[in-house]
Amino acid sequence: MTYIRVGVIGIGNIGTMHATNIYQNKIQGMKLTAVCDLRQSQLELCQKTFVDVSIYSDYNLLLDSGEVDAVVIAVPHRLHAKIAIDALQAGLHVLLEKPIDVTVKEARKLIEVSEHVDKKFAIMLNQRTNKLFQKAHEIVQGGYLGELKRSIWIVTNWYRTQFYYDSGDWRATWDGEGGGVLINQAPHNLDLWQWICGMPDSVRAFCNVAKYHNIEVEDEATIYTKYKNGATGIFITTTGEYPGTNRLEISGDKGKIVLEHGMLKLWKLEESEREFCYSLDVNFPKIPYDYEEITRKEKESGHIGIMQNFANAILHDEQLISPGKDGICELAISNAAYLSEWTGNAEIALPFDEDAFDEMLNDCCKNSKVIKHNMAKCKSNENNLDRWQVRW
Amino acid sequence: MTYIRVGVIGIGNIGTMHATNIYQNKIQGMKLTAVCDLRQSQLELCQKTFVDVSIYSDYNLLLDSGEVDAVVIAVPHRLHAKIAIDALQAGLHVLLEKPIDVTVKEARKLIEVSEHVDKKFAIMLNQRTNKLFQKAHEIVQGGYLGELKRSIWIVTNWYRTQFYYDSGDWRATWDGEGGGVLINQAPHNLDLWQWICGMPDSVRAFCNVAKYHNIEVEDEATIYTKYKNGATGIFITTTGEYPGTNRLEISGDKGKIVLEHGMLKLWKLEESEREFCYSLDVNFPKIPYDYEEITRKEKESGHIGIMQNFANAILHDEQLISPGKDGICELAISNAAYLSEWTGNAEIALPFDEDAFDEMLNDCCKNSKVIKHNMAKCKSNENNLDRWQVRW
Numbered sequence: 001m002t003y004i005r006v007g008v009i010g011i012g013n014i015g016t017m018h019a020t021n022i023y024q025n026k027i028q029g030m031k032l033t034a035v036c037d038l039r040q041s042q043l044e045l046c047q048k049t050f051v052d053v054s055i056y057s058d059y060n061l062l063l064d065s066g067e068v069d070a071v072v073i074a075v076p077h078r079l080h081a082k083i084a085i086d087a088l089q090a091g092l093h094v095l096l097e098k099p100i101d102v103t104v105k106e107a108r109k110l111i112e113v114s115e116h117v118d119k120k121f122a123i124m125l126n127q128r129t130n131k132l133f134q135k136a137h138e139i140v141q142g143g144y145l146g147e148l149k150r151s152i153w154i155v156t157n158w159y160r161t162q163f164y165y166d167s168g169d170w171r172a173t174w175d176g177e178g179g180g181v182l183i184n185q186a187p188h189n190l191d192l193w194q195w196i197c198g199m200p201d202s203v204r205a206f207c208n209v210a211k212y213h214n215i216e217v218e219d220e221a222t223i224y225t226k227y228k229n230g231a232t233g234i235f236i237t238t239t240g241e242y243p244g245t246n247r248l249e250i251s252g253d254k255g256k257i258v259l260e261h262g263m264l265k266l267w268k269l270e271e272s273e274r275e276f277c278y279s280l281d282v283n284f285p286k287i288p289y290d291y292e293e294i295t296r297k298e299k300e301s302g303h304i305g306i307m308q309n310f311a312n313a314i315l316h317d318e319q320l321i322s323p324g325k326d327g328i329c330e331l332a333i334s335n336a337a338y339l340s341e342w343t344g345n346a347e348i349a350l351p352f353d354e355d356a357f358d359e360m361l362n363d364c365c366k367n368s369k370v371i372k373h374n375m376a377k378c379k380s381n382e383n384n385l386d387r388w389q390v391r392w
Numbered sequence: 393m394t395y396i397r398v399g400v401i402g403i404g405n406i407g408t409m410h411a412t413n414i415y416q417n418k419i420q421g422m423k424l425t426a427v428c429d430l431r432q433s434q435l436e437l438c439q440k441t442f443v444d445v446s447i448y449s450d451y452n453l454l455l456d457s458g459e460v461d462a463v464v465i466a467v468p469h470r471l472h473a474k475i476a477i478d479a480l481q482a483g484l485h486v487l488l489e490k491p492i493d494v495t496v497k498e499a500r501k502l503i504e505v506s507e508h509v510d511k512k513f514a515i516m517l518n519q520r521t522n523k524l525f526q527k528a529h530e531i532v533q534g535g536y537l538g539e540l541k542r543s544i545w546i547v548t549n550w551y552r553t554q555f556y557y558d559s560g561d562w563r564a565t566w567d568g569e570g571g572g573v574l575i576n577q578a579p580h581n582l583d584l585w586q587w588i589c590g591m592p593d594s595v596r597a598f599c600n601v602a603k604y605h606n607i608e609v610e611d612e613a614t615i616y617t618k619y620k621n622g623a624t625g626i627f628i629t630t631t632g633e634y635p636g637t638n639r640l641e642i643s644g645d646k647g648k649i650v651l652e653h654g655m656l657k658l659w660k661l662e663e664s665e666r667e668f669c670y671s672l673d674v675n676f677p678k679i680p681y682d683y684e685e686i687t688r689k690e691k692e693s694g695h696i697g698i699m700q701n702f703a704n705a706i707l708h709d710e711q712l713i714s715p716g717k718d719g720i721c722e723l724a725i726s727n728a729a730y731l732s733e734w735t736g737n738a739e740i741a742l743p744f745d746e747d748a749f750d751e752m753l754n755d756c757c758k759n760s761k762v763i764k765h766n767m768a769k770c771k772s773n774e775n776n777l778d779r780w781q782v783r784w
Contacts, residue, residue, distance in 0.1 A: 149633055150612075152546060154641065161668070164675035204737075206616060206624070212669065220542075222616060222624060224598060232598070232614060234626060241541055241643050242665045242679055245650075249546065251633050258637075273634045276553070277604065283556035287634055345596075345739070 004093070004314055007034035007068035009059045009083060011042045012168075014097060015074030018303065022072075023050055026304055029311040030070075036062045059083055063090040070120075070314060072307070073097060076170055077178050081106035084121070084324075085113045093120040095310045098187045100327030102178030103361065104335050105354040107328040114324055121324035122310045127188040128195065128322050129305035130390050131296035132264045136248070136257060137196045139266065145252025146272055148231040151197045155237050157244030157391050158185035165215050172215035174364035180217030182207070182334040186237045190330035191322075193235060197250060199329055200225035200233060204347045205337035212240025216368060223337050226347075246392050255289065262392045264294040302388050396485070396706055399426035399460035401451045401475060403434045406489060407466030410695065414464075415442055418696055421703040422462075428454045451475055455482040462512075462706060464699070465489060468562055469570050473498035476513070476716075477505045485512040487702045490579045492719030494570030495753065496727050497746040499720040506716055513716035514702045519580040520587065520714050521697035522782050523688035524656045528640070528649060529588045531658065537644025538664050540623040543589045547629050549636030549783050550577035557607050564607035566756035572609030574599070574726040578629045582722035583714075585627060589642060591721055592617035592625060596739045597729035604632025608760060615729050618739075638784050647681065654784045656686040694780050 008019040015037075022032040035046050036056040046055050056062040063071070063086060070093035073083050081101035087094045094114075100107040100123055114121040127133060139145060158181060170176025177184055194200075203225050207218035220238035227233065238244070247260040255268040268290040276287060301308070305321070312318035335357050336348040342360045400411040407429075414424040427438050428448040438447050448454040455463070455478060462485035465475050473493035479486045486506075492499040492515055506513040519525060531537060550573060562568025569576055586592075595617050599610035612630035619625065630636070639652040647660040660682040668679060693700070697713070704710035727749050728740040734752045 150548070150628070150630070152628065154544060156542070156643070159676070161672050161675060161677060162670045163673050167675060208622070208624070211622060220624070222626065224614060224616070230600075230603060232600070232612070234614065234628065236542070236544065236626065238542070240665075240669070241648070242661065242677075243648060243659050243681055245641060245648070249637060251548070256633070256635060256637070267635050269634065273632075277632070278554045280553050281555050283553060283559060284551070285553060285634075289635060347737070 001069065001315065003029050003031050004069045004311055005033040005067060006030050007036065007062050007071045008032065009036045009062065009071055009073045010075035010097075011035055011037040011046055012074060015072070018072045018074060018307070019046075019050065021304055021307065023053070027307045027311055029315050030307065033067045034062050034065060060086065063087055063092065068092060070095065070310075076176060077102045077183065078175075081110040084110050088113050088117050088119055088121060091117070091119065093310070093314050094324065095122045095124065095307065096324060096327070097124045098191070098327065099183055099331050099334070100324065101331065102183065103354070103358055104328060104332050105358055107331055108354075111325045111328060120310065120313045120320065122306065122313065122320050123322050123324045123327040124303065124306055125188060125191045125322040125326065126302045126306045126388060127192055127300070127390055129302055130300040131298055132259055132262070132294070133192050133196065133390075135264055135294060135296070136250070136259060139257060140196050140250055140252070141198075144254070144268070145250065145257065146254030147229055147252055147274075148197055148227060149251040149253060150232050151193070151248070151250045152234040153189060153193055153236070153248045154245045155186065155189045155235075155248075156241045157246045158237060158239045159242045159244055160185075160213070160219075160239040162213050165213050172213070172217050172219075173368055174216060174361065175368050177217070178361065179334065179338060180207075180209070180215065180219055180221075181237050181239050182218065182221050182337055185239060186221075187330050187334070189237065190235070190333050191326070193233070193248075194329045194333065195326070197233065198227065200333070200350065201228045202226045202347050202349045203333055203336035203340060204345060205340040206345055207337060207341040212238070218341075221337060223333070225333075246390070260392060262295060266290075266292045266294060268292070300389060393461065393707065395421050395423050396461045396703055397425040397459060398422050399428065399454050399463045400424065401428045401454065401463055401465050402467035402489075403427055403429040403438055404466060407464070410464045410466060410699070411438075411442065413696055413699065415445070419699045419703055421707050422699065425459045426454050426457060452478065455479055455484060460484060462487065462702070468568060469494045469575065470567075473502040476502050480505050480509050480511055480513065483509070483511065485702070485706050486716065487514045487516065487699065488716060488719070489516045490583070490719065491575055491723050491726075492716065493723065494575065495746070495750055496720060496724050497750055499723055500746075503717045503720060512702060512705045512712065514698065514705065514712050515714050515716045515719040516695065516698055517580060517583045517714040517718070518694045518698050518780060519584055519692070519782055521694055522692040523690055524651055524654070524686070525584050525588065525782075527656055527686060527688070528642070528651060531649060532588050532642055532644070533590075536646070536660070537642065537649065538646030539621055539644055540589055540619060541643040541645060542624050543585070543640070543642045544626040545581060545585055545628070545640045546637045547578065547581045547627075547640075548633045549638045550629060550631045551634045551636055552577075552605070552611075552631040554605050557605050564605070564609050564611075565760055566608060566753065567760050569609070570753065571726065571730060572599075572601070572607065572611055572613075573629050573631050574610065574613050574729055577631060578613075579722050579726070581629065582627070582725050583718070585625070585640075586721045586725065587718070589625065590619065592725070592742065593620045594618045594739050594741045595725055595728035595732055596737060597732040598737055599729065599733040604630070610733075613729060615725070617725075638782070652784060654687060658682075658684045658686060660684070692781060
């Protein structure tokens with residue numbers, strides 16, 4: 001195989017961008033050969049935009065067409081696992097938009113299928129291409145900070161207007177998205193959080209529904225986590241603050257890192273705090289540490305980086321930056337957060353009761369009362385690549 | 393009255409410092425005329441150090457001596473309200489060390505007494521003299537940020553060694569101190585938090601007992617608060633991280649402030665976010681804001697500033713920076729935090745059930761099992777004034 005024939009399923013905001021990137025040969029070794037959408041308007045747009053690309057309104061026909069080796073799936077959240085399973089079972093490589101699905105149960109089914117086929121399965125966790133987060137992952141997972149003590153991520157710069165929420169009838173509904181800021185905006189951060197710090201043992205959450213917008217899901221959430229070793233974590237996110245903050249702090253027994261304003265600050269102790277806590281005969285010690293400020297001029301490769309890595313994985317067996325199976329981790333945190341909110345902010349141990357979660361989510365969907373009055377469209381000049389970069 | 397004759401009750405670490413400051417005429421209008429302690433060793437020390445100053449081992453004799461117009465009280469926490477009440481009722485002005493007491497119930501009794509006597513009653517919340525916190529108070533309470541949305545204080549730079557905890561048999565015990573980091577180190581921050589942001593409506597807390605030290609109380613706590621207007625807050629503190637963080641962030645609908653590294657950063661919107669959220673027809677707006685960095689070269693006046701203000705209040709009716717009655721606010725937050733921890737991390741509405749709190753605290757005291765093996769003493773060179781300044 002000298003190049004991969006790619007189909008993009010779902011030609012909405014992000015799907016259009018992916019299809020365009022491939023069509024414009026921005027990904028080496030990929031060629032756009034087919035697209036699929038249910039909406040007539042989108043199909044007509046595709047016909048004008050993508051010359052010599054097959055157009056489908058039924059994704060099953062695309063999967064069976066023989067015209068594609070791989071698909072990029074960018075459909076509404078609740079169809080993620082289903083279509084990805086169908087694609088893998090049709091013998092195709094799959095790059096799936098985040099979140100992996102809306103429920104951990106569906107995600108688990110997908111991962112199981114992916115483990116029994118010899119196809120590449122990746123997920124679009126594009127912020128993993130950011131060099132500072134990669135450095136943080138390397139520092140923490142490499143044990144450079146010692147044992148994790150505490151982590152706190154304030155990521156409140158996911159600001160959205162009411163116009164945004166009104167721009168799609170599926171937006172910010174239980175049925176359409178399966179949640180609010182935790183399932184739509186924060187998955188990148190939840191993923192990076194667990195990628196860098198590891199998975200928590202338990203999750204407790206305080207989700208504020210419609211605090212800042214006319215929506216039926218949460219637009220502010222605070223999560224409190226406990227880790228196996230006793231470490232604790234806080235994660236705060238919202239689409240209702242301006243200007244927001246993006247600051248990740250991680251403390252270990254050998255130091256601390258803070259990521260903020262495009263910089264990673266590192267405080268490194270020579271010996272573990274656990275040692276001098278019990279050996280020093282002073283009350284208020286001043287312990288020397290190394291301090292370093294790390295920046296990365298290089299822009300993150302983002303969506304294109306993930307797609308290139310996916311292509312390289314297929315063509316040259318390159319290791320995936322964001323393997324599909326990793327997608328279940330951040331989803332487990334957000335599912336557990338909802339379950340906590342729905343059960344009186346209880347502490348939810350992981351793994352949690354997936355049937356109980358599905359039942360409660362279904363109740364939310366049934367009780368959906370949102371009516372969108374002011375269906376608006378994204379302004380095309382907003383859909384630039386910069387928008388997807390990490391904002392500090 | 394041209395000067396105030398002052399007695400200091402309790403000549404421990406901090407009481408010695410207060411007495412010395414007065415004795416050395418560092419407070420205009422104050423003269424040290426009496427000191428009181430139970431311990432023979434301290435009385436002998438006083439005799440050598442403070443010439444022409446009366447020495448008492450029974451504070452009641454000091455109160456009735458006719459030698460003092462005001463007292464500074466620096467005794468173990470659980471005696472705070474009791475001795476302050478006795479002093480006020482003896483017709484003396486009172487400056488009380490923080491916390492106001494260990495229980496809100498006792499604090500309430502003290503405040504009631506103070507309201508029926510014509511004497512000045514202040515509390516040693518010395519970090520209120522910090523110019524940056526004063527500026528934050530002015531900005532937030534002046535409505536400059538608009539409606540409060542969210543506050544978060546990470547104050548994890550209260551590092552303490554095991555040696556520190558071993559340096560007094562009352563330290564970090566339920567009976568001796570009435571709690572851990574929340575009652576000993578964090579009261580300054582809890583007070584400033586409520587002074588700047590106002591009192592929360594409810595408190596939920598996660599207190600980790602003996603996480604980093606051999607003690608029977610918490611050395612790490614995370615508090616989640618809700619305010620009347622729907623705003624939320626997080627407060628994180630510990631004595632077990634090195635190097636720690638001291639960072640206060642407050643968001644309102646008209647902007648944000650961050651206090652860190654001795655600087656107050658101010659982001660100020662021209663109009664309320666609540667306005668443009670519903671009026672803009674873009675999804676991801678970039679709203680202009682003014683940004684300002686505020687520093688204060690002037691060192692906070694700290695303990696001496698509070699004492700000078702107390703003296704000026706008595707002599708010239710100057711307004712108190714930290715009126716005694718304010719002391720109940722931070723204590724209500726920490727009491728509620730303990731109550732939350734003791735009741736399965738429940739949400740505790742303020743005002744809370746004070747009898748329930750007292751009962752549970754008494755149970756903690758009864759079940760105290762701490763034995764101090766290694767009684768150590770504070771090194772005198774550590775007892776410098778800088779130690780009491782805000783650390784960033």
